[in-house]
Amino acid sequence: MKLLKTLSVLLLAFTILKANPSKININFADTLDANAVLVEASLFFEAYKIKQYEMWTINKGLNVVNNDPNFQNNKYKIYRKIDKVIFEVYKDSATTDEMKNQLADTALYLYEKGIKYDPEYKGTFMAKKAYVLNEWKKAPLEEAIAAYEEAFASGQEISNEVYYLAQLAGLYEDNIADDNDYQMQALDIYLKIADMEPDNALWQSKIKNLAEDDNQLQDFMKKSWYSDKENSEKAWTYAKYCKRNQDYKSAIEPLKFLIEKNPDVINYWKEIASAYQKIGKSDLAVKSYKELIDLQPKNRDSYFNLALLYKDMGQFSVARSYLQKAARVSPGWDYPLYIEAQLYEQSARNCGFEFEDKLVYLLAVETYKKVARMEGVHASQAADRVNALSGSIPTSEEYFFRKIKNGQEIKINGKCYDWINKTVSAKF
Known part of the structure; x- marks a missing residue:
């Protein structure tokens, strides 16, 4: 009996569907039984x-949700x-202005109910409500x-969020005074959209059109953050744009704020370490990189970047120790060893071209050869350095005059090289 009743209902529904006119006013019932x-x-x-x-279809749906x-x-x-x-009915060319006005009111009514009874779609209904108010109702x-x-x-969550964000940004942009x-x-919103769609050139164009130049744009971002100082998103946007403008000094303030609020966010520490390094505050850069190592002890990049910083500071021994730590964290990575070879080469170049210096060049060559044998990304560059330094290593005559035998291990000494603490093997 239950199946027969269901089939009867469906048959009745199909019969009514075939018989009803296609265009009628929205006029739904609210006293229907189950x-x-x-x-x-x-x-x-x-x-x-x-x-x-069609309007008729809308009526049927409204009869359901209203009851x-x-x-x-x-x-x-x-x-x-x-x-x-x-x-679909609204954009139909046959829909009159009067019908469109009805549809707008109906949509707003629907969204109020949908927000309550379709909570997963609440955000989208709210955004659509704004759209209808602006585009259809001319509110x-x-x-x-x-x-x-x-x-x-x-x-x-808002479906097609970028579209509705752009609508709001457009409202702001068109009414600037x-x-x-x-x-x-408008700028705040376009910046947000640009982050969401980084490959879409339209948003960068919109951003640039709102300012006379990059400096004014950066100033706008600063003011935007200052007007809402606890807003981390605005602080991050401002920091990124400072970096983009290579204004690393200005980037420090928002980055310090972000770290204070979220001290465990890796990206903030990376950016502030880089910014400190760019403006010559090496001690603060070192501190930041060490913080990164504490947060991510298995991240090779933190050790490597700290090594490069010490290299730039002329502290070759400390630089080498961090290069070796990076290599231990990431076995088979050839870049740390390549930079270690550079340390030896640079140290010799800074000191002179005596026999002791040539031994250090030899150490650099032997280290570059190890890199080449690893057959990694820097193998070709390492081989090029081996060839380039072939005239800087000791000759057989220099070994002979010093009574050094082939294969003999020679301790590297000299005022410039007390940090090296290595030997090289004489080969001739």
């Missing part, structure tokens, strides 16, 4: 399936489907902006 709601639902879903995007707002526990996403039909600017801002402040902060508001 069986009638099922009929209306069957009519709606069948019409939706065959893409019968049973949580129809089938929203299993069939009926609010989203009604919304789809509304938009006052402040009302449309407030609706968009409410949607984005809700923290809810001396007595409002819309220029900065």
